[in-house]
């Protein structure tokens with residue numbers, strides 16, 4: 493594995509708060525890596541230390557083979573950091589904003605326009621920052637992070653405060669950024685975002701990393717049951733018991749008849765044989781179940 497980032501035993505305190513408390517992980521070149529955790533878990537602090545924006549109390553970071561602290565220009569040219577929309581220059585249009593960033597990095601105006609196109613904002617080029625929607629502003633901030641063609645991009649909660657459609661559009665953009673060969677590291681408190689985008693996820697809570705793996709492996713490691721529901725009223729209790737057939741428990745709340753099983757194929761086959769598939773829903777374990785298993789707490793972002 494060719495590590496783009498190596499983080500070892502990182503720690504950072506703010507007064508009594510151990511914001512980052514012994515964090516270690518590696519990210520390989522070209523990987524889409526996520527740091528997932530609830531508010532205050534320490535994601536932003538970890539990211540800022542890796543980006544070279546904050547000095548750790550202890551521990552080491554190797555970013556593209558170099559130390560990000562104190563800041564050095566070589567690294568600054570090779571990484572892209574998505575700024576919060578509030579960090580934009582005031583009163584500029586989207587195009588002026590991006591041209592200003594391109595200029596700072598010694599890149600051409602045509603490169604800036606290409607980035608505007610990439611993030612789908614060409615039509616909004618002449619719109620002033622304060623008139624952009626939340627999703628458009630987020631996309632512009634991603635364009636700013638990409639304008640100097642960095643090898644690696646850092647995004648801190650890139651889809652916070654977006655509606656579901658805008659989030660999905662942004663996911664497509666981020667997948668494309670990664671497919672273009674860039675290493676992408678993002679923080680998120682959305683389980684579904686981590687599950688959908690990231691090749692590997694570090695689950696963080698109270699300044700510590702609880703586990704790091706692919707979302708699929710994390711969910712598989714739970715060995716948890718699958719819930720299969722159909723609408724109530726299509727099967728008698730006797731038939732439901734036959735479908736369960738000793739491999740499932742049943743629960744009927746008057747709306748849904750739910751089978752909980754570790755052998756979903758058997759239950760689905762028995763339901764299909766009876767043509768009892770009305771309102772079918774199949775729910776496997778999710779990263780939320782992984783968080784619950786690791787912390788004993790429900791996940792609340």
Ligand SMILES: Nc1ncnc2c1ncn2[C@@H]1O[C@H](COP(=O)(O)OP(=O)(O)OP(=O)(O)O)[C@@H](O)[C@H]1O
Nearest residue numbers: 506509511529530531532533534535536537538681
């Ligand atoms: N500049 C600071 N001064 C004091 N405490 C801080 C500072 N920055 C962060 N903290 C505290 O450190 C802890 C970790 O914060 P951090 O912002 O890294 O978490 P996070 O996982 O990114 O959370 P969020 O999703 O809410 O941004 C929190 O308890 C926070 O209150």
